[in-house]
Each structure stands twice: as structure tokens, then as C-alpha cells.
Amino acid sequence: MIELQNVTKKFGTHTAIQNVSLTVHKGEIHGLIGASGAGKSTMLRVMNLLEIPDSGSIYVGDRELTTRSKRELREARKRIGMIFQHFNLVLNKTVEQNVAVSLQLAQVPKHQQIDRVRECLRFVGLEDQMDKYPAQLSGGQKQRVAIARALANEPEVLLCDEPTSSLDPHTTSEILTVIRDIHERLGVTVIIVSHEMNVIKSICQRVTVMDQGTIYETVPIESSGIPKSDRSPERFIKELKNDA
Numbered sequence: 001m002i003e004l005q006n007v008t009k010k011f012g013t014h015t016a017i018q019n020v021s022l023t024v025h026k027g028e029i030h031g032l033i034g035a036s037g038a039g040k041s042t043m044l045r046v047m048n049l050l051e052i053p054d055s056g057s058i059y060v061g062d063r064e065l066t067t068r069s070k071r072e073l074r075e076a077r078k079r080i081g082m083i084f085q086h087f088n089l090v091l092n093k094t095v096e097q098n099v100a101v102s103l104q105l106a107q108v109p110k111h112q113q114i115d116r117v118r119e120c121l122r123f124v125g126l127e128d129q130m131d132k133y134p135a136q137l138s139g140g141q142k143q144r145v146a147i148a149r150a151l152a153n154e155p156e157v158l159l160c161d162e163p164t165s166s167l168d169p170h171t172t173s174e175i176l177t178v179i180r181d182i183h184e185r186l187g188v189t190v191i192i193v194s195h196e197m198n199v200i201k202s203i204c205q206r207v208t209v210m211d212q213g214t215i216y217e218t219v220p221i222e223s224s225g226i227p228k229s230d231r232s233p234e235r236f237i238k239e240l241k242n243d244a
Ligand SMILES: Nc1ncnc2c1ncn2[C@@H]1O[C@H](COP(=O)(O)OP(=O)(O)OP(=O)(O)O)[C@@H](O)[C@H]1O
Pocket: 011, 014, 015, 016, 034, 035, 036, 037, 038, 039, 040, 041, 042, 043
């Protein structure tokens, strides 16, 4: 579904990811974990070419993204939704208008926008909050709006960068339930970056551990465990294999 082949991304002299290759299967929930600065967000952002890699190829479905024209890339990006730790909502737009933004960018006819916005807000359980502004919502509700906005163009892939890091444990599990629903009911492939081992272990089928811009290992998730303060890749692997 998503394939990175020998991808390198540098920021000035600093190499954020170095010759990374990764395959995420269609219909998978795939985790990315690792210490701060390991390159997790950069990995996610090259997957929809928000960051243009210096070298390597990126396939989403059977489409190679790096060789596409601007117009083709815009089309391909419609199939890739993204959500963030800090929600990134437009503060002076209502819930309804925030979700409609992605449909406007995709030039969906106005009369179709309203139905689609409602449908997405119903999916995340916010149909009755359409006229509110972000400041009037809780963190969990804001993230639901962001999820509805990401779903508006019927993506095949949802990229999640620390989607629960600003939320309390109860709200975290609510948002994880929404993400699981998107995966199960809509068949969307999900890639989720998180520092929180409990998040990764509760939702992912496989997880890739990043270390200093490279992939340390990709492992299947088998059982549950507790977060630890040690952020070394060896520790992540141990804990994922549950022999910590
Ligand atoms: N736009 C940028 N300009 C310069 N350097 C950057 C930029 N984005 C990332 N970097 C650097 O690239 C490296 C990897 O960053 P990245 O954001 O991918 O890490 P991360 O694993 O997501 O970290 P965190 O867990 O703190 O979010 C870091 O050293 C970071 O400082």
C-alpha cells in the first residue's frame, strides 16, 4: 500500500532520515515509535510529500509520488488524510467550515459539500456541534473535527502524527476507538506516530522502531505492556516483544 524505497531527507547538513525503506500493507494499522528527533514525523511527512525527499521513491497504492506533476500530486494527496497533535483547526471557522476546507481545496461542488461534511461529522459523533468554533470545544472534540476533515475526501490512507499526545487517558482511548472504527468500517490504512507505548500496543498490528533517522526494526504487536522511561531502541523492542 505504502512503500518507501531508500528515502533520504536532509535539512541543511542534518540528515533527518537516512536511506529508509519501509512497506506498510494495505488495511494495516502501522505504528512508528522512537526517541524525539528519531525522524518519525519526517517519515510521515514524506509519505504525502509534505517533505520532498532528497532521494528515494515513495509509492502509495501503485502510484509513485515523487515523479508526479503538481496537479497529479494534488489528486494523489486527496487519498491521504492527516491529523496532528495540535489539531491544526482554523480558529475563526466553525466546525462545519473546518471540515469543508478539505472539500473546497479538492473543488468538490458546493451542494455536495454540505452532505459530505454532515456525514463525516456524524461518523465522529459531532453532528450536533457543527456551528461551534474550535475554542468552544474540548481537546477530544477538536481532534474529532480534525479527523472528520481528514476523512472528507474519502482517503485510503490516514497519517496520524501523535494524535493523542495532547489528550488525557480517557479521551485518548475515545480517539483510538474512532481511529479503529475508520480502519475497520472504512478499510483505511493507518500509520500512527506515538511516544506512548500503550497507544501503539493497543491499536497497531505492526510497529517500526526508528533510531537516529534509520529504521531499527519492524515488529508485530503481540501483547500489552506499560510505558517505560528508557527511550533506547533496544528498550522499545524489548517492550514490544513483552520481555522487558
Ligand atoms: N523543517 C525542519 N528544518 C530543520 N530540521 C528539521 C525540520 N524538521 C525536522 N528537522 C530535524 O530532523 C530531525 C528529525 O525530526 P522529526 O521531526 O522527524 O523527529 P521526530 O521523531 O518526529 O521527533 P519528535 O518525537 O520530537 O516529534 C530532528 O533532528 C529535527 O530537528
